[in-house]
Amino acid sequence: MELLVxxxxxxxxxxxxxxxxILPGASGxxxxxxxxxxxxxxxxxxxxxxxxxxxxxxxxxxxxxxxxDIIPAAADxxxxxxxxxxxxxxxxxxxxVIPFGHYVVINGEPVYLGVAPNVHxxxxxxxxxxxxGVYGLTLAGWASNNKYSLLGGLRSSAQMISYELAMGLSIVxxxxxxxxxxxxxxxxxxxxxRWNVLYQPLGFLIFLVASFAETNRTPFDLPEAEPELxxxxxxxxxxxxxxxxxxAEYGNVIAASAMMTTLFFxxxxxxxxxxxxxxxxxxxxxxxxxxxxxxxKVAIFVFFFIWVRWTVPRFRYDQxxxxxxxxxxxxxxxxxxxxxLVMLIN
Amino acid sequence: MNVNQPSERQKMTFWxxxxxxxxxxxxxITFKMLIGPKxxxxxxxEKYHPGGYYRGRPVLVLDEDGERCVACGLCSRxxxxxxxxxxxxxTEREKERYPVKFEINMLRCIFCxxxxxxxxxxxIVMSKxxxxxxxxxxxxxxxxxxxxxxxxxLQDRLEYLRMHQYYEPPARxxxx
Numbered sequence: 001m002e003l004l005v006x007x008x009x010x011x012x013x014x015x016x017x018x019x020x021x022i023l024p025g026a027s028g029x030x031x032x033x034x035x036x037x038x039x040x041x042x043x044x045x046x047x048x049x050x051x052x053x054x055x056x057x058x059x060x061x062x063x064x065x066x067x068x069d070i071i072p073a074a075a076d077x078x079x080x081x082x083x084x085x086x087x088x089x090x091x092x093x094x095x096x097v098i099p100f101g102h103y104v105v106i107n108g109e110p111v112y113l114g115v116a117p118n119v120h121x122x123x124x125x126x127x128x129x130x131x132x133g134v135y136g137l138t139l140a141g142w143a144s145n146n147k148y149s150l151l152g153g154l155r156s157s158a159q160m161i162s163y164e165l166a167m168g169l170s171i172v173x174x175x176x177x178x179x180x181x182x183x184x185x186x187x188x189x190x191x192x193x194r195w196n197v198l199y200q201p202l203g204f205l206i207f208l209v210a211s212f213a214e215t216n217r218t219p220f221d222l223p224e225a226e227p228e229l230x231x232x233x234x235x236x237x238x239x240x241x242x243x244x245x246x247x248a249e250y251g252n253v254i255a256a257s258a259m260m261t262t263l264f265f266x267x268x269x270x271x272x273x274x275x276x277x278x279x280x281x282x283x284x285x286x287x288x289x290x291x292x293x294x295x296x297k298v299a300i301f302v303f304f305f306i307w308v309r310w311t312v313p314r315f316r317y318d319q320x321x322x323x324x325x326x327x328x329x330x331x332x333x334x335x336x337x338x339x340x341l342v343m344l345i346n
Numbered sequence: 347m348n349v350n351q352p353s354e355r356q357k358m359t360f361w362x363x364x365x366x367x368x369x370x371x372x373x374x375i376t377f378k379m380l381i382g383p384k385x386x387x388x389x390x391x392e393k394y395h396p397g398g399y400y401r402g403r404p405v406l407v408l409d410e411d412g413e414r415c416v417a418c419g420l421c422s423r424x425x426x427x428x429x430x431x432x433x434x435x436x437t438e439r440e441k442e443r444y445p446v447k448f449e450i451n452m453l454r455c456i457f458c459x460x461x462x463x464x465x466x467x468x469x470i471v472m473s474k475x476x477x478x479x480x481x482x483x484x485x486x487x488x489x490x491x492x493x494x495x496x497x498x499x500l501q502d503r504l505e506y507l508r509m510h511q512y513y514e515p516p517a518r519x520x521x522x
Contacts, residue, residue: 036380039379039380039381039384040376040379040380041379042379042382042383042384042385042386043384043385043386044384044386044388205366307373307376307377307380308369308373310376311369311372311373311375311376312369312372
């Protein structure tokens with residue numbers, strides 16, 4: 001019975017996260033991507049559908065749903081169908097362990113804000129999921145039976161392997177500081193502006209660059225480099241299948257932003273304000289404040305992702321590999337070493 | 347061996363090689379653009395009002411005492427896509443000739459402005475009119491009644507043409 005209740009609560013939380021966080025978040029990110037791109041290029045951007053063009057993502061989705069679903073004759077139909085599903089599933093799965101706030105006391109029991117924020121292997125789970133994400137892209141490239149798609153898929157897998165290492169090592173240094181891979185505990189440790197970014201600035205920088213590569217965003221969007229590869233791994237995708245890749249990309253951006261917020265910028269912690277207002281730990285008001293704080297931090301990172309996309313041109317493939325293996329990898333190793341030495345001295 | 351040696355100008359300083367400061371500088375530039383003024387004109391609500399430089403729909407100039415055109419046919423002759431058709435007639439006025447028929451096929455016109463350039467009477471000029479919508483092919487062939495525009499409306503273009511004459515008479519050799 002208790003198990004069933006736990007399951008139902010988890011399922012409800014998952015639904016809330018899916019429909020109130022990921023879908024609106026991704027469509028909002030798409031809207032702001034286009035708006036900010038336009039602003040940076042001295043244009044105005046979509047402003048015709050609804051007030052300020054806010055309904056543009058809905059119009060886009062309706063268009064995608066009504067488009068013809070084309071599967072190339074020589075494609076491997078099973079994997080062609082499966083690839084976008086893998087992409088989107090893994091993107092959504094990452095959100096399971098992200099803590100959106102601390103907890104609310106309901107019936108004398110704390111209900112944690114997040115689908116499963118207290119998973120003990122939180123960071124490992126996120127790393128596992130993000131590295132699984134490459135399967136979607138690689139399979140899409142392979143199953144399309146198109147050389148451009150295949151090249152895009154290959155590039156994405158090579159890129160992921162190269163940057164996963166640096167990312168993992170930057171997290172290793174972070175784990176040495178925090179001493180726990182549990183995301184909720186990591187956030188709890190960062191109370192009162194003792195943000196991890198102050199202890200791990202280099203680690204944060206490496207994580208930031210690596211997450212740009214992991215999410216396939218410019219300057220590392222080689223898997224879909226339009227001038228060289230037509231559309232990259234999603235060349236042969238139309239309609240809502242393409243939409244799923246699109247959604248997965250923006251979902252990944254939000255997930256990466258949420259990870260950076262959680263690991264380095266205090267997650268849902270609100271500095272000073274709760275003490276000033278005298279809010280009780282576990283009260284609804286504090287929970288809302290924490291969610292707002294988390295949302296603002298994530299939004300700033302999403303804005304940064306978009307801002308960088310319209311500033312920095314795409315890397316060449318050898319430059320990408322050189323940066324990954326010869327710069328970020330040694331840097332992250334050195335970061336682990338320095339962190340260890342400092343901890344030993346203290 | 348000496349193919350890809352970077353030139354002195356291409357060599358980067360240490361800070362440029364670090365890449366991140368330069369990215370930060372680029373981010374600063376794009377942020378300035380982000381909050382800066384926008385170039386877009388919200389078309390149907392806001393109209394674009396070009397200056398005299400604009401080559402819009404070619405029109406015939408209508409003076410106080412009638413049209414300027416003398417039906418010499420040079421515009422028709424020079425027109426690359428053969429969009430202009432002129433038929434001349436005689437008139438009692440001082441200029442002796444006038445166009446009985448003057449048609450421009452706007453489906454053919456490429457807005458090159460050669461007709462205006464070649465006209466000896468400054469009788470055909472490019473107007474500012476940029477909203478040209480036709481519902482069928484017949485209505486896209488503009489006759490005299492649609493082409494004649496009072497000179498007062500064309501002042502900008504006429505002034506512009508005088509200031510930027512395509513043909514400048516050779517400068518006289520000054521006596522020493």
